[in-house]
Amino acid sequence: MEEVRDNKFAPGKIKFKDIVGHGAAKVRIAEILLPAGLPLSITSSVFAGIRAMPSSILLYGPPGCGKTQLARAVAGEADAAFLPVAPSDILSKFVGDSEKAVNDIFVEAHDRSLMKESRCAVVFFDEIDALGQARSGDPSGEGGRCSRGILAELLVQLNHISDQRGASSHQDNDNNQHQNGMEPERGLVLVVAATNRPEDCDPALLRRFGIRIHVGFPSVRDCKKMLTRHLAKVQNTLSRENLSELAEWLNTNKWSGSEIESVARESAMAPIRECIRCAASLRKRCRRQQQSGGNASGQKDECKPADPHAAAKDCLLRQLQELRPVTLRDFDQAIRFILNEQSRPECVLGGYAVCQDNHYDSSSEEDE
Ligand SMILES: Nc1ncnc2c1ncn2[C@@H]1O[C@H](COP(=O)(O)OP(=O)(O)O)[C@@H](O)[C@H]1O
Numbered sequence: 001m002e003e004v005r006d007n008k009f010a011p012g013k014i015k016f017k018d019i020v021g022h023g024a025a026k027v028r029i030a031e032i033l034l035p036a037g038l039p040l041s042i043t044s045s046v047f048a049g050i051r052a053m054p055s056s057i058l059l060y061g062p063p064g065c066g067k068t069q070l071a072r073a074v075a076g077e078a079d080a081a082f083l084p085v086a087p088s089d090i091l092s093k094f095v096g097d098s099e100k101a102v103n104d105i106f107v108e109a110h111d112r113s114l115m116k117e118s119r120c121a122v123v124f125f126d127e128i129d130a131l132g133q134a135r136s137g138d139p140s141g142e143g144g145r146c147s148r149g150i151l152a153e154l155l156v157q158l159n160h161i162s163d164q165r166g167a168s169s170h171q172d173n174d175n176n177q178h179q180n181g182m183e184p185e186r187g188l189v190l191v192v193a194a195t196n197r198p199e200d201c202d203p204a205l206l207r208r209f210g211i212r213i214h215v216g217f218p219s220v221r222d223c224k225k226m227l228t229r230h231l232a233k234v235q236n237t238l239s240r241e242n243l244s245e246l247a248e249w250l251n252t253n254k255w256s257g258s259e260i261e262s263v264a265r266e267s268a269m270a271p272i273r274e275c276i277r278c279a280a281s282l283r284k285r286c287r288r289q290q291q292s293g294g295n296a297s298g299q300k301d302e303c304k305p306a307d308p309h310a311a312a313k314d315c316l317l318r319q320l321q322e323l324r325p326v327t328l329r330d331f332d333q334a335i336r337f338i339l340n341e342q343s344r345p346e347c348v349l350g351g352y353a354v355c356q357d358n359h360y361d362s363s364s365e366e367d368e
């Protein structure tokens with residue numbers, strides 16, 4: 001099998017502890033995964049029938065709030081092979097091949113779930129609405145026919161693993177004693193799907209996901225915890241009160257975990273950006289001095305060594321060694337920058353550079 005494909009099956013490294021908040025979701029997922037780690041003798045007696053491990057979970061909620069992270073953590077916690085599937089993995093195929101691609105994913109998941117190094121396999125359909133909204137499109141067109149085929153195949157596969165789970169949980173105990181009862185059950189496939197738009201999913205597809213877990217915006221406490229984690233290795237002057245105040249604001253304005261990460265990164269980079277600017281303007285001054293044929297302006301010490309690039313690099317290193325801590329003001333500016341970026345679609349559509357003006361001051365750049 002090709003290397004890239006193989007890498008996709010590496011067990012998910014993310015664990016619940018890496019995800020901030022979503023306590024109720026974690027408890028629910030842990031409960032679902034419990035049978036996968038138990039000896040077969042217990043699974044077949046205690047987790048039989050209605051208590052059998054579900055075969056599919058839907059994670060839904062706004063973007064950037066941790067659905068993908070949670071799906072990876074499902075695999076991480078279950079010590080399972082992780083098979084992520086993006087809509088493009090299926091939709092980019094030629095007509096007719098898409099259904100086969102769906103089938104192949106489940107065949108591979110089943111194979112993986114039987115391997116010794118993983119107790120089960122987690123197939124993760126990200127943005128499942130892209131696959132599951134098929135029937136609302138133009139059914140007569142080529143695209144409509146193609147996506148109806150994908151949806152139908154997906155429904156068949158989901159039914160299949162659900163039936164298998166039901167069948168194995170109804171096997172009598174005598175039957176199970178043959179297969180070493182102390183071994184955890186193998187051959188378990190769990191489908192996890194995520195969507196920001198459950199309303200766009202086909203109702204038949206939604207019905208296949210008996211367990212639906214909402215993954216929402218972080219609470220005030222979670223926002224504070226995220227900020228604290230992001231700043232753990234960054235020298236800063238933010239007091240507990242500052243962090244609480246920031247967390248309150250982020251929660252009120254419904255910032256996602258992903259946006260909080262962005263604002264923390266922006267803020268943490270602010271002191272570094274100052275050093276870069278400072279070094280760049282020194283390089284500019286030294287170059288001017290060099291062009292004007294000496295150090296008549298009295299900046300001789302500043303421009304040592306003589307090469308403007310070397311002088312700038314020395315300056316940058318010096319400044320980085322005396323880096324100032326991150327402050328609340330950096331957060332304030334980063335939030336303004338991100339809000340400005342969000343409110344100006346041209347930042348995304350018309351090129352990133354358009355929106356860099358104030359925050360990423362380019363005046364110190366050389367006109368080379
Ligand atoms: N609850 C959280 N805990 C830790 N990191 C988070 C959390 N929510 C979001 N993130 C960060 O935001 C990024 C995007 O999260 P992701 O799981 O891809 O969101 P979604 O799938 O809901 O769009 C992640 O890589 C992670 O760094």
Ligand SMILES: [Mg+2]
Nearest residue numbers: 067068126194
């Ligand atoms: Mg995602």
